[in-house]
Amino acid sequence: MELFQVALPLIGVIIGSLLTGLGTYIQAKLERKRTIALALTDLLEIRHHISGIEVIFEAMHKRFDIPAEASLILQTLIEQMSPLNNDVHKRYDNAISLLAGLDPMLAFHLRSKNTLPNLLATIRSITESAGLSKDDIVQIESTLRLSLAPHLDEAVIELAGRHSLNTKRKVKKLISNSKEMPPELDDIFNQLKNIGMLSEQSAQ
Known part of the structure; x- marks a missing residue:
């Protein structure tokens, strides 16, 4: 009985330490998951912006005979009508910086994955200046786009997998569906055709 009374405070200290350690582990895991979710949300938005433009133009080129000059004008017009908010890049960079303190290797792998839109704009400016x-x-x-977009998809899927298996499954489904042209775009194409901006391809 006396031994138990002597050991009781020690047992209490051990149990308290275990609970504190468990609470710290759970808190760190939740914080890591939250940081990954922030980065994933912004990276998905960046990917959606890039893939959305690509889907639109692929569908247009399949359906219409579009001169290269008109293609560039339309692309610029679409980008101006639905610009990618610069705050997205800032939020993504901040999330990756936070993630670096939790998982430095993952943060290193995901760093600069959001720069594809700016890269394409820079390439366009350089090529136009070069004549x-x-x-x-x-x-x-x-x-x-065709060569770099798959790497962006891989980064998005990897980040989703680090969040949870369920998130990874949902993201993979989202990526798969995003490659299909939305039905409402047909109305836009018909309007462009009616005002004479685009001509239907002879094969269709």
């Missing part, structure tokens, strides 16, 4: 033809500029941008 390349409109056809060449369109081809270069298309090639860059």
